[in-house]
Amino acid sequence: MAEGIRARNVHHAYAGGRTALAGIDLDLSEDSFAAIIGPNGSGKSTLLRVLAGLLQPDEGSVEAAGLDLRRVRHKERARRIAWLPQSENEEIPFTALELVLMGRFPYQGFLPFDRERDLEVARRCLREMEAEALAGRRLAEMSGGERQRVHLARALAQEPRLLLLDEPAAALDLHFQVEVYRLLRRLNREQGRMVVMVSHDLNLPAAHADTVVLLDRGRVAALGAPDEVLRKEILEPVYRTRLIEARIPGTGRRFILPES
Amino acid sequence: MTAPERERAAVSGGISPLRLLAVLGLALAAAAAALIFCVLFGPTSVDIQRVLTFDPTTPDYQKVFHHRLPRALAAMLVGGSLAVAGTGFQALIRNPLASPYILGVSAGGSLGAVLALAAGASLVTAPAFAGALLAVLTVYAVARTGGRVPSTTLLLAGVVVNAFFTAGIMLVNLMAAPDDQVRIVRWLVGGLRDDYRMSALLPAAGLALAVPLALFLLSRELNLISLGDVAAERAGVNVKRTRTWIFLLSSLATAVAVSIAGPIGFVGLIVPHVLRLLVGPDHRLLLPATLLGGGAFLAVIDSVGQSAFDQPLPAGVVTAFLGGPLFLVLLKRRDQARAGLHG
């Protein structure tokens, strides 16, 4: 059983007949920090949900974090894999601590009480997200950035080996965008967790991830280190627009921009 | 619990058995107060001194222990069941209008009862229960898509089943004998009766405790599902199975209530909202609170309805009058709170 991610021949079509995934084969090692990029409709979010075990593909197999996602039980899966969607309901009446404690669900037993261990983990996760001060506040009363941190803390409370994030920095302002990526890198490098994120942006993820997966119309068009994948000749046919490659003066890091 | 109190409590820790017992204690105290109220007040005067001599031959003792107390306990059973059912449905459907009434269970129970009344029976607990179960199964069968019971489909199915059974009720009422019509109308108003049999009340009481207990064990799942199906699924909840369980348990609680006291409205809608304001959205506290709070509420309403007006009003009438304005007030407060947050 693969400890990282191993997907074979994954196909999935939506109810209307629209094909989202048209034969995905993917191998990612368990210490990766991967970014999935691609134009709209390329299947990024769908793939993420399949990798999270939240969507059963029409065909194909997926192993992730040591689990066969076709056969795994709900709580078992939630102990190893955490998934964060693009946007969450804003009207949450619970406090940050209450919400993060809910992330402990896969570890809790028959009686619905919170134990010491759960509280420890929840507080630790809030601390890591620099959200400890928000513990007693209700989510509905927080700003977008604060909420995002709390949701991340909740995902961490699952103590997952694999973290799947769909555009984690999308609604955040620049300061928090950088924060989030730094945090993810820490989770990956220092805590040894596998991180896979979907991103519209080509550049920031590239700065942090060690693997980039390019999707094109439901298939993997390219997979490799950022420097290998983020090239004009690879990206232009997929994004169907002219691109400019440039280098940041100083670091020499590559970045991509649309031409006009 | 006000916002600062909750903040303090939240920072100090999650829900421990101790905290639950504290809330439970408060709720039990409220329930006890309601019981005492119902015992002391009634449509006729009772000499407390005489009652306290515990002499079973005095009318005062009989009024309190053979009439007021059992009636209050039955009211608590019904009110608690309805409130718990409402809490379950509201978490399941994530719609503030969700109530036991709207999902057709009440109508089913009423149809069963009304058919029995039109056939000349006077005690209709069993037929009402059967009718309610039939409605539940119908709604479930109609709403079930791909093994799940999605919220919108549930609501729609409930509305349809409600309409259908209500039509049936009207038909039966029309065809019934005048004597039976009187009883039918009285049933449809909803309220407690004086002619219960213990053989009907005891199993009802058992269910009225077992179902909330089962839902309580699912509190964490209820919390997660109230956030959304996806939110719950990714936290490890078997959403398909859990939703079915929540639906069936809440419907069962409704069936119990309706079979004893007919279709009483608003309790299942208002009590969960009010108690959510008081104890917060966590179902581990909310469920015990609504069980006892709903019970206390209906017991007091029934007692007031019997005594405060020159014609005794069945509980269903009083809740109907109170329910509308109360719900409007609640909605206003919600909107104000929301405006305060984003305004």
Added chain:
Amino acid sequence: MGLRTKASSTFALLSLFPLLLLTSCGDAGGSSVPVQARRFDAAFFDEIPLPHIAYAEPPADPTGPARVISLIPSMTETIFALGLGEQLVGRSHWCDWPPEVRKLPDLGRRNAISKERIVDLRPDLVILFKSQGELARSLRRDFGLRILQPGTIGMEEALAGMVQVAAALGCPERGRKLENHIRRHLDETRRTCASLPRPRVLMVLDRSSWWVPGRTSFVHTLIEIAGGINVAAALDTDRPFPSTTLEQVMSWDPEVIIDLSVGSRREASLADARRFWRGLSGIRAVKDGRVHLLSAGVLTRPGPRMGAVAARLAEVIHDRP
């Protein structure tokens, strides 16, 4: 305290609830007191015949209404008691006496009367309740029919209504004769009962709503004529059939109870009723075995049989096991 102990203690607390229920509703006194005196079965008041009166004068005057529809059961009976049954061409569903009236077309139930079928029968006169105002207005205004809405509340109004119907049918003399006959019968009963002790009587028309005869209803008058004291007259209301509470009933502590809640399926209702009253052994009527379970029907019909009804009611009221 471990989790398990906490859970089980909560459970224990909650299970007190059904125990409380059980002990408080103690089936007090499993007495073998017969709840119903043997003489009167539930059908005691069924099949009471109409008063048979020999009318001297000839029947209806030829210019009077020849085709009559009656939607009021007591007035249907009245028309037959006046010897004018042949003029009836239509009835309501609940007009069921005398038996031959069932051959007539059934025009519907109280709130669901078929207007069209009424008009189809080309009546000269339609008799209906005061409370059927809408229907009356429509028949008069849209179809030009002659209508009569006699009063039916209270003894005097009921008797006046019967005379009114007789007059409308062109036989005012027969109406007065019928009225006198009924009054004489009632007086006879009143006189017979004058020498007997007057027990406190509770008549219950429906147990689920606790409907009782108020002091303005004709049933109240019947009870008084039959030598009883109607406990429900103490209610401060002008409604003919107000509702009360079980507690009030317990306070009244009547000596005789007449429960008319027997439904159409008699056996099951009787068993339920017996069980119910037996549980109230604190009430004198229950202790003395003077609870009578009867079917309503004619008792609540202010028609020509009131005289006979009062006489039978007196039998029930003064009966001692």
